[in-house]
Amino acid sequence: MKQILSELNKLKKSNIKKIVDSRISEFEKLGRGNNKTLFKELCFCLLTANFQAEKSIEIQKVIGDRFVTLSELQLAKKLRALGHRFPNVRAKYIVQARKHKDNLRNVLKKFENSFELREWIVKNVKGIGYKEASHFLRNIGYKDLAILDFHIIDILVECGLVERPKTITPKQYLEIEKGLDLLGTKSRLNQAELDLYLWYLETGKIFK
Structure with missing residues (x-):
């Protein structure tokens, strides 16, 4: 763990910190948006399941408000056409999620506990698991939920914080999340910041 903590501390003292801080501010601003803004971000996170985040960002920019208006077939x-790996099933999930599009702001207000809010999203939005729900909430300003993909898990395994899972069940997700919590505590970073720094260490890029 010493090595990763050293690398994180170096990044915190570099120009990368400005980029991370700016991205966190963007997330907070997004979280103050209206229901349509929140829904489009939920659609983005639906697109990212088993698919590239960078490509999902491009698709989100192209489709924009049409996440709300296109028929399932059109979507x-x-x-x-935009190159998504699972166009039919993602279109289906997005159309099904529209039943929440005018109520997302009220849902967010209903929960003071972000972990309970994540549970609600996982149970009520088809196609969303813990990772995607955590991603959505991080992208709208929440800071205490881990986004666990295999890039992040690779780092935790190398640090000796977790054993490599063959698959990630909900129970395993919560257990691995504790390992990332420990790394966050040691590095004095919240989960939102930590995710961006770790992604930079693994990929040299900072996405949303």
Whole structure:
């Protein structure tokens, strides 16, 4: 763990910190948006399941407000044309999620506990698991939930904080999240900041 903590501390003293801080501010601003803004971000996170975040960002920019208006068939056709790996099922999930599009702000206000809010999202939005729900909440300003993909898990395994899982069940997700909590505590970073720094260490890029 000493090595990763050293690398994180170096980044915190570099120009990368300004980028991370700016991105966190963008997330907070996004979280103050209206229901349509929140829904479009939820659609982005639906797109990222088993697919590239960078490509999902491009698709989100192209489709924009049409996440709300396109029919399932039209949306699937558009996702396919834009290169999404699972156009039909993602279009289906996005259309099904529209039942929440005018109520997302009220849902956020209902929960003071972000972990309970994540549970609600996982149970009520088809196609969203813990990772995608955590991603959505991070992107709208929440800071205490881990976004666990295999880039992050690789780092935790190398640090000796967790054993490599073959698959990630909900129970395993919560257990691995504790390992990332420990790293966050040691590095004095919240989960939102830590995720961005770790992604930079693994990829040399900072996405949302």
